[in-house]
Amino acid sequence: MPELPEVETVRRGLERWVIGKRLKNIQVLHPRVQRPNSWAPITSLNGAKVTGINRRGKFLWFELDRPQVLMAHLGMSGQFLVQPKGKTDERHVRARLALAGGMPKNRELRFIDQRTFGWLAVDNLIDGIPSMASHIAPDIFDPKFEQDAVVKNIKSRKSKIKSAILDQQILSGIGNIYADESLWAARIHPERICNELSAKKINLLINSAREIMARALESGGTSFDDLYINVNGESGYFEVQLEVYGCEGEPCSRCGRLVKRISFANRSSHFCSHCQR
Numbered sequence: 692m693p694e695l696p697e698v699e700t701v702r703r704g705l706e707r708w709v710i711g712k713r714l715k716n717i718q719v720l721h722p723r724v725q726r727p728n729s730w731a732p733i734t735s736l737n738g739a740k741v742t743g744i745n746r747r748g749k750f751l752w753f754e755l756d757r758p759q760v761l762m763a764h765l766g767m768s769g770q771f772l773v774q775p776k777g778k779t780d781e782r783h784v785r786a787r788l789a790l791a792g793g794m795p796k797n798r799e800l801r802f803i804d805q806r807t808f809g810w811l812a813v814d815n816l817i818d819g820i821p822s823m824a825s826h827i828a829p830d831i832f833d834p835k836f837e838q839d840a841v842v843k844n845i846k847s848r849k850s851k852i853k854s855a856i857l858d859q860q861i862l863s864g865i866g867n868i869y870a871d872e873s874l875w876a877a878r879i880h881p882e883r884i885c886n887e888l889s890a891k892k893i894n895l896l897i898n899s900a901r902e903i904m905a906r907a908l909e910s911g912g913t914s915f916d917d918l919y920i921n922v923n924g925e926s927g928y929f930e931v932q933l934e935v936y937g938c939e940g941e942p943c944s945r946c947g948r949l950v951k952r953i954s955f956a957n958r959s960s961h962f963c964s965h966c967q968r
């Protein structure tokens with residue numbers, strides 16, 4: 692699933708192409724592309740002008756010249772591609788939105804989603820945040836992120852530390868890839884209990900996550916296959932910098948011991964059993 696660096700890369704890519712454009716001839720090509728609790732059909736946004744692109748955690752939204760916004764979540768395999776009108780459709784195109792006005796002309800925005808867990812929706816803002824994302828905590832790069840409060844929250848919990856940093860209501864944007872990488876950088880085992888960790892150690896973990904995701908952003912995110920690409924069709928290349936995620940059986944770059952994988956909450960955790968005790 693795309694995480695904060697991938698979604699932010701998409702947001703930045705969209706800015707160039709859609710701000711100042713009007714959404715025209717909106718087509719819904721698959722019944723699951725529109726979220727059931729959408730405030731209105733996404734086709735009701737026909738003619739709306741895009742004034743900005745925002746993000747919280749893994750949620751994207753298009754600000755418009757009207758009170759509503761167009762919400763988007765990429766799910767596991769969702770993509771936005773900007774393509775010339777008339778170009779042969781990619782497989783799994785779920786929605787199409789023509790971009791009118793300005794240069795370049797004759798472009799359209801396509802939402803592509805092989806696994807159909809991604810979605811689009813019309814939503815209203817509450818204090819500047821769409822209601823569908825109101826339960827999502829600010830992410831590490833958000834000006835509203837309060838690290839001291841997040842550290843205190845995590846330290847008060849009896850859950851495993853990886854579960855805590857994956858909880859989008861505590862801090863958002865971190866998924867399995869960057870959780871494993873951040874825990875390795877901070878030398879914390881994914882199953883350590885939160886309230887057993889010092890505030891200093893939790894701060895180190897958050898700072899590690901910030902540094903790692905900043906580097907991932909510079910690389911355009913992490914792409915293991917063509918299920919995550921930017922709006923211009925390019926893949927991210929942070930995969931080559933991963934230390935533990937997907938590296939089972941390879942030597943840890945810090946100590947030389949082999950990276951291990953364990954099952955964790957219906958997913959996998961990768962870590963160094965020597966560095967992360």
